[in-house]
Amino acid sequence: MTYQPAANRYDKMEYRRCGNSGLKLSAFSLGLWHNFGENSDFENSRNLIKTAFDHGITHFDLANNYGPPPGSAESCLGKILKSDFKNYRDEMIISSKAGYTMWDGPYGDWGSKKYLVSSLDQSLKRMDLEYVDIFYHHRPDPETPLEETMAALNLIVQQGKALYVGISNYRPAEAEKAFQLLKEMGTPCLIHQPKYSMFERWVEDGLLDLLGKEKVGCIPFSPLAQGLLTDKYLNGIPADSRVATSGQFLKADHITPERIEKIIALNNIAKERGQKLAQMALAWILRDERVTSVLIGSSKPAQILDSIKALENTNFSTEELEKINLILK
Numbered sequence: 001m002t003y004q005p006a007a008n009r010y011d012k013m014e015y016r017r018c019g020n021s022g023l024k025l026s027a028f029s030l031g032l033w034h035n036f037g038e039n040s041d042f043e044n045s046r047n048l049i050k051t052a053f054d055h056g057i058t059h060f061d062l063a064n065n066y067g068p069p070p071g072s073a074e075s076c077l078g079k080i081l082k083s084d085f086k087n088y089r090d091e092m093i094i095s096s097k098a099g100y101t102m103w104d105g106p107y108g109d110w111g112s113k114k115y116l117v118s119s120l121d122q123s124l125k126r127m128d129l130e131y132v133d134i135f136y137h138h139r140p141d142p143e144t145p146l147e148e149t150m151a152a153l154n155l156i157v158q159q160g161k162a163l164y165v166g167i168s169n170y171r172p173a174e175a176e177k178a179f180q181l182l183k184e185m186g187t188p189c190l191i192h193q194p195k196y197s198m199f200e201r202w203v204e205d206g207l208l209d210l211l212g213k214e215k216v217g218c219i220p221f222s223p224l225a226q227g228l229l230t231d232k233y234l235n236g237i238p239a240d241s242r243v244a245t246s247g248q249f250l251k252a253d254h255i256t257p258e259r260i261e262k263i264i265a266l267n268n269i270a271k272e273r274g275q276k277l278a279q280m281a282l283a284w285i286l287r288d289e290r291v292t293s294v295l296i297g298s299s300k301p302a303q304i305l306d307s308i309k310a311l312e313n314t315n316f317s318t319e320e321l322e323k324i325n326l327i328l329k
């Protein structure tokens with residue numbers, strides 16, 4: 001049966017303007033970092049995309065190295081787009097990135113024009129797309145002049161391979177210079193993708209202020225601190241958790257007694273608000289008007305629906321914020 005998305009999908013989501021652009025993004029975006037690689041169940045991956053779209057999520061975020069193996073998440077999305085979303089491409093925001101190791105040799109990493117242009121060409125082939133909506137430089141390159149990297153992003157837009165460009169993992173000073181260069185080239189930076197959660201707040205030391213001043217969008221990743229900001233670890237490490245099954249990005253030694261104590265205290269505030277801990281953690285980020293969208297990952301369609309419920313209450317009282325800050329000190 002041909003997929004027919006929910007007719008009322010746009011009534012279920014909030015849309016926020018991205019910086020000073022004409023583009024609005026869904027308050028939640030689906031990240032394809034995990035659960036879309038070759039070892040993932042394809043039908044489950046397909047259902048994740050459908051569930052997200054049926055509930056108003058229009059933005060699907062990838063990178064060249066997402067998988068595993070690298071490239072397989074883009075290939076997976078390409079199959080899903082072909083089988084189910086042929087008639088809905090213009091209702092979707094598809095983004096990808098390059099900046100981490102993708103292939104061997106001197107041209108498969110970092111930020112040279114050679115790497116960025118070649119990588120996007122490969123990404124477009126994997127997804128069977130003519131263009132991506134947003135293309136990011138994934139991390140700063142300490143050896144390539146920033147002028148070259150930003151010129152590559154500008155070239156990609158001029159070539160029609162991306163509509164907008166963004167940067168990810170850039171600190172405030174680097175980001176400010178990148179914004180200025182892109183502005184001078186006539187391709188303003190649309191959006192910045194930093195790591196941001198209750199447990200990782202470096203963006204509050206200048207980056208959010210810069211984004212507000214420069215009118216650049218913000219889309220935080222890892223808003224739940226790799227699952228720490230959920231009720232999953234309140235009673236130890238479950239057998240099916242990311243810590244137990246892979247331990248690649250979240251390790252058992254991250255889950256200290258002190259961290260568990262903080263998670264429990266935060267969970268108590270969430271209960272008082274009538275939310276799950278994960279919902280409160282997402283709402284806490286979305287309360288800031290400088291945040292355009294929050295990237296969520298999911299292994300089950302039900303997790304997407306659970307996350308979206310955070311939009312039911314993104315307001316925090318002064319007292320709640322003070323309690324949260326006290327816990328997080």
